[in-house]
Amino acid sequence: MDFYSKANMKISVIGTGYVGLSTATVFAELGNDVLAADIDKEKIDGLNKGVMPIFEPGLKELVVRNVKEKRLRFTHDNKEVIDHGEIIFICVGTPPKVTGETELKYVEAVAKDIAENISSYKVIVHKSTVPVETGEKVKKIIEENVKTNVDFDVVSNPEFLREGTAIEDTMEPDRIVIGTDSKKAEDIMRRLYATIKGTMLVTDIRSAEMIKHASNAFLATKISFINAIANICELSGADVEKVAEGMGYDKRIVKSFLNAGIGYGGFCFPKDVQAFIKISEQYGYDFKLLKATHDINQKQKKIFVEKIKNKLKDITGKKIGILGLAFKPNTDDMRFAPSVYIIKELQKENAKIKAYDPEAMERAKLILNDVEFCNDPYEAAKDADVLLILTEWNEFKELDFKKIKSLLKNPLIIDGRNIYNPENMKKEGFSYISIGRKDEV
Numbered sequence: 001m002d003f004y005s006k007a008n009m010k011i012s013v014i015g016t017g018y019v020g021l022s023t024a025t026v027f028a029e030l031g032n033d034v035l036a037a038d039i040d041k042e043k044i045d046g047l048n049k050g051v052m053p054i055f056e057p058g059l060k061e062l063v064v065r066n067v068k069e070k071r072l073r074f075t076h077d078n079k080e081v082i083d084h085g086e087i088i089f090i091c092v093g094t095p096p097k098v099t100g101e102t103e104l105k106y107v108e109a110v111a112k113d114i115a116e117n118i119s120s121y122k123v124i125v126h127k128s129t130v131p132v133e134t135g136e137k138v139k140k141i142i143e144e145n146v147k148t149n150v151d152f153d154v155v156s157n158p159e160f161l162r163e164g165t166a167i168e169d170t171m172e173p174d175r176i177v178i179g180t181d182s183k184k185a186e187d188i189m190r191r192l193y194a195t196i197k198g199t200m201l202v203t204d205i206r207s208a209e210m211i212k213h214a215s216n217a218f219l220a221t222k223i224s225f226i227n228a229i230a231n232i233c234e235l236s237g238a239d240v241e242k243v244a245e246g247m248g249y250d251k252r253i254v255k256s257f258l259n260a261g262i263g264y265g266g267f268c269f270p271k272d273v274q275a276f277i278k279i280s281e282q283y284g285y286d287f288k289l290l291k292a293t294h295d296i297n298q299k300q301k302k303i304f305v306e307k308i309k310n311k312l313k314d315i316t317g318k319k320i321g322i323l324g325l326a327f328k329p330n331t332d333d334m335r336f337a338p339s340v341y342i343i344k345e346l347q348k349e350n351a352k353i354k355a356y357d358p359e360a361m362e363r364a365k366l367i368l369n370d371v372e373f374c375n376d377p378y379e380a381a382k383d384a385d386v387l388l389i390l391t392e393w394n395e396f397k398e399l400d401f402k403k404i405k406s407l408l409k410n411p412l413i414i415d416g417r418n419i420y421n422p423e424n425m426k427k428e429g430f431s432y433i434s435i436g437r438k439d440e441v
């Protein structure tokens, strides 16, 4: 394909999680020579054998093809990866500390590694989500630890991919943000991204870092906003699905992220909202709106647990069937998944949990105890006093409801994602409770 000849750059990627692996694979697919590294030896050994460390639609085929065509390789040797690329992407994790601030030790460790091993000009790009001023910190760490007199530039290129559509999002992003104060680095980044469609915005490093946090904070706020509306709908007898639809036709608002439910989870919104509150505090700004976003999100899970308790009265010894564990569909990611909080709360009162998720059960087994993991939705429903919907996987939208009804001890479904039509559920003979709609049909 002729676009392969356009890029053809040497790229290094450090960290092969959701972001690093997607980035490495897509740049390889676009014709670049990519070497990706991770300190997790098991991950790298697996990748070298074609075993994916994560579930992401379309990823495996692309990895296997690019490895076969020798555009993509994996190593656990950070020296080798630092030597390889003209551009080095830092894609390591930035988890939250207990205080909510961003843990930067993985980014800092990579910066030190780069300082110790750099021997020619490199563009060092941080893709991980980091507080504003991290680019300057990375630069300082490298300057203080560098062994040879060598030139380099630091660029912020925040990642906006969504798990579940990571490949698509990386291939065709809405926008590409490049934060740099170096014309040379900007030109190199422009050359790399020339093969990718998407509006490019070049800014200073701090603005690029802020764009990522501001975007995630805005989206999380949109989710909390519609969840607050759902709560008012329940009190007033309105239907949040209709309200969201009516709001969404407004071009200034749009429908996306107006899905009422049990709140946001995953590795981005919960930690990034908390981190942004802390960052704002450090600059002397009390970001009350974002605090409310976080509080509403926390409460939304509690409200759901209350719905279950109100309906079942005593949940001691009750069997609770659960469909969906991942924080959203099309991923196996369990990090900050609302299902974890909900299951633990129900277990506190000795409920017996049976659960099914199409992709996330292996990861869920590492986090949850005393859960009976099932082979399909029907096994999860069998003999259960209630069936909960916690993730809106497509396969749950097309169940055989007659079969589900015959398997359940009570024909009761409590839906945390509003995936069913209440009238249809009534026709199927279920008692159906959802979010922000008429309390029960």
Ligand code: NAD
Pocket: 014, 015, 016, 017, 018, 019, 020, 037, 038, 039, 040, 043, 078, 091, 092, 093, 094, 106, 109, 110, 127, 128, 129, 130, 159, 160, 161, 162, 163, 267, 268
């Ligand atoms: P992840 O935990 O899936 O992957 C991080 C990887 O970095 C791990 O495999 C880990 O072993 C590796 N690593 C840690 N230290 C290392 C080191 N010193 N050398 C080499 N490898 C090292 O994380 P992720 O979900 O890919 O997220 C990475 C960053 O991107 C985070 O800052 C996150 O906030 C941001 N981000 C994530 C998403 C998402 O949807 N997951 C989207 C946009 C941005």
